[in-house]
Amino acid sequence: MAAPRFSESYINELKSRIRISDVVGRKVKLTKKGKEWVGLSPFTAEKTPSFYVNDQKQFFKCFSSGKFGDVISFLQETERLGFSEAIERLAGEAGMDLPQDTAQDRAERSRRGRLLDVCEAACAYFEDRLRGPEGSAARAYLDGRGLKPESWGKYRLGFAPDGWRHLQEFLKGKGAREEDMLAAGLIIRPDNGKEPYDRFRGRLMFPIEDTTGKVIAFGGRALEKDAKPKYLNSPETELFHKGHQLYRYKRAREAAAMANREGLIVCEGYMDVIALCEAGFEYAVAPLGTALTEDQLGLIWKVGGEPILCFDGDEAGVRAAHKAVDRAMPHLEPGRSLFFAMLPDGLDPDDLIRERGKGAMKEVLEKASPLVELLWQRELIAHPLDTPERQAGFEQRLDQATGQIVHDGVKKAYGRELHQRLRNHMFQLRRGGGAGGRPGAAPGRAATQPLQPNVNARGLRILTRMIDSPALLESGLERLAIARFPDPAVSSLKDAVFDLIESGEEVDRTGLTSHLRHLGKDDAIQLLRTQPTGSPLDPASPEGQDWLSALERFCAVDELSQDEERLGRNAAGVSIENSRVSLKARLKTEIRDLTRGDDQDIGSESHRSGLRDALNAFDEIVKRKMGR
Known part of the structure; x- marks a missing residue:
């Protein structure tokens, strides 16, 4: 299936030049009604108008037939034109030249079409496995969440069997290329040159669609209680950029219009x-494992100017809401803002609806607070207001926040609103003789003493290097998930990293410190503070590759116990126990010298040479045990 030769930017430019009411008005007698045009449906023989056109949002909606779309789909529906024909017709009206179709364009469309096909085939495979014998645990989980088989199909839910190559063998049987499976993020090729393996194993699968409804990626939820990470998304690919898409966006946009x-x-x-x-709230979407990005806010605002951001009422939810405030502030305009619904008692929407019913959810949404309220409350509780200097600091923070707004009118309105609140609050403080600010907050900060824990220094340094390099962390996420840190403080730090990832937050030292403080893990906070902050690394750079190799070697000893048993079972004449002891002792000896060195060694030629020697030695042991 080849993708159309018209880029998304070309189509958006075309629609911006064409007023949809002008095109529709040639076939439907339209009457202005508020912000929209209304008329009799061109698709059904109705007597009462139920057909609406909105120029600002660039769509039509027909309540009598259920049809919804943009100016292109309107021409397709009413004149039976193909997609390309409709665009060519509109481009002529708008005075836009058609893009040239070069050989490179055709090759890129062909490759994109193959990737879309392999993603669609994978989605169908996961759906089938959910209903098969291996999907029993996933079905039990869905049943516990109140989801019946008809809902599985509605959301195209699936299951990835817990095997290393089930999916790729299925796709190869359908004629898919290994390079396309890799490019679509469905399989992983190890750095050590071994055979590729399935990215998703033993997980409930959620297909991720682009704005046109085509499957481009997946999210997988682990079914084992303590599995890390609990949620695993497809990597960045030619089709999928997680900061540019929203889960179920196309369906939600259509539901909001209707x-x-x-x-x-x-x-x-x-x-x-x-x-x-x-x-019944079918106009819901979610970001894909990250805090909201500017691109995602743009998609949300295309549907309507007053979306409601619904967050858990716990500390992580409040932090996520505050990040959304900061991200949105520069882009606020008349008719374009955010509202926030903070859920009670640490519940998420799924919990709230199951425990208290959809009426409770509706009440929370109806009580959503405007962005200005969340901004005010955040700055109000940030520091005590018990001195003139702190009161001045409070006012300065409000001014700095308001200064981010680009639109002059909205900036002035925020300034007036916040300064009025400030005057009222200070009046109440003087009248009541209170200090204000955080309840029970101490004026000063306790000095912290660095810890000197007895930990594996190399493992800790690798972990903090990943924390300081988001791209490196994403590349090494699966390896880090299985890494074991015997020191409880380091283990708590690793768990906090995955807690932030699973809650959709960015992983950085500030967020980790806040989360660990909430959990009462002061020892992990102190441990993090002892580590120097490194500059972010590109995982494709030589230094980034060396850190990923260091993580690989760090995990090797713990992973080996599983591989040894498989080797032992297959090695003729060699007992499992002898194979285990021999392999483990030799590999530990080879790696131990590398993991004792200074952190500065990573990236050096001697370090790389040492890693190569250890890997070669291990390969020789494996070949010998396998009788090759």
């Missing part, structure tokens, strides 16, 4: 979106 809503509901996870949809 419900005549002025905004989507944005929550934090796949199951939250599904729970909201099942409760």
Whole structure:
């Protein structure tokens, strides 16, 4: 299936030059009604108008037939034109030249088409496995969440069997190329040259679609209680950029149009979106494992100017809400803002709906607070207001926040609102004689003493290097998930990293410190503070590759116990126990010298040479044990 030769930017430019009401008005007699045009449906023989056109949002919606779309799909529906024909017709009206179709363009479309095909085939495979014998645990999980088989199909839920090459063998049988499976993020090729293996194993699968409804990626939820990471998304690919897409966006946009809503509901996870949809709130979306990006906000605002961001009421949810405030501030305009619904008692939407019903969810959404309220409360509790200097600092923070707004009118309105609140609050403080600010907050900060824990220094340094390099962390995520740190403080730090990832937050030292403080893990906080901050690394750079290799070697000893048993079972004449002891002792000896060196060694030629020697030695042992 080849993708159309018109880029998304070309199509968006075309639609911006064409007023949809002009095109529709040639076939439908339209009457202005508020912000929209209304008329009799061109698709059904109705007597009462139920067909609406919105120029600002560039779509039509027909309540009598259920049809919804843009100016291109309107021409396709009413004149039976193909997609390309409709665009060519509109381009002529708009005075736009058609893009040239070069050999390179055709090759890129062909490759994109293959990747879309392999993603669609994988989605169908996962759906089938969910209903097969191996999907029993996933079915039990869904049943516990109140989701029946008809809902599985609605959301195209699936299951990835717990095997290393089940999916790729299926796709090869369908004629898919290994290079396309790799490019689509469905399989992983190890750095050590071994055979590729399936990225998703033993997980409940959620397909991720682009804005046109085509499957481009997947999210997988582990079914084992303590599995890390709990959620695993596809990597960045030619099709999928997680900061540019939203889960279930196309369906939510259509549902919002049919419900005549002025905004989507944005929550934090796949199951939250599904729970909201099942409760009747079908205009719900979620980001894909990250905090909201500017691109995602742009998608959300295209649907309506007053979306509701729905966050858990715990500390992580509040932090995520505050990050959304900061991200949105520069882009606020008249008719374009955010509202926030903070859920009670640490519940998420799925929990709230199951425990208290959809009426409780509706009440929370109706009480959503405007962005200005969240901004005010954040700055109000940030520091005590018990001295003139701190009060001045409070006012300065409000001014700095307001200064981010680009639109002059909105900036002035925020300034007036916040300064009025400030005057009222200071008046109440003087009248009541209180200090204000955080309840029970101490004026000063306790000095912290660096810890000198007895830990594996190399393992800790590798972990903090990943924390300081988001791209490196993403590349090494699967390896880090299985890494074991015997020191409890280091283990807590690793668990906090995955807690932030699973809650969709960015992993950085500030967020980790806040989360660890909430958990009462002061020892892990102190441990993090003892480590120097490194500059972010590109995983494709030589130094980045060396750190990933260091992580690989760090994990090797713990992983080996599983591989040894498989080797022992297959090695003729050699007992499992002898194979285990021999392999483990030799590999530990080879790696130990490398892991004792100074951190500065990583990236050096001697370090790389040592890693190569250790790997070669291990390969020789394996070949000998396998009788090759």
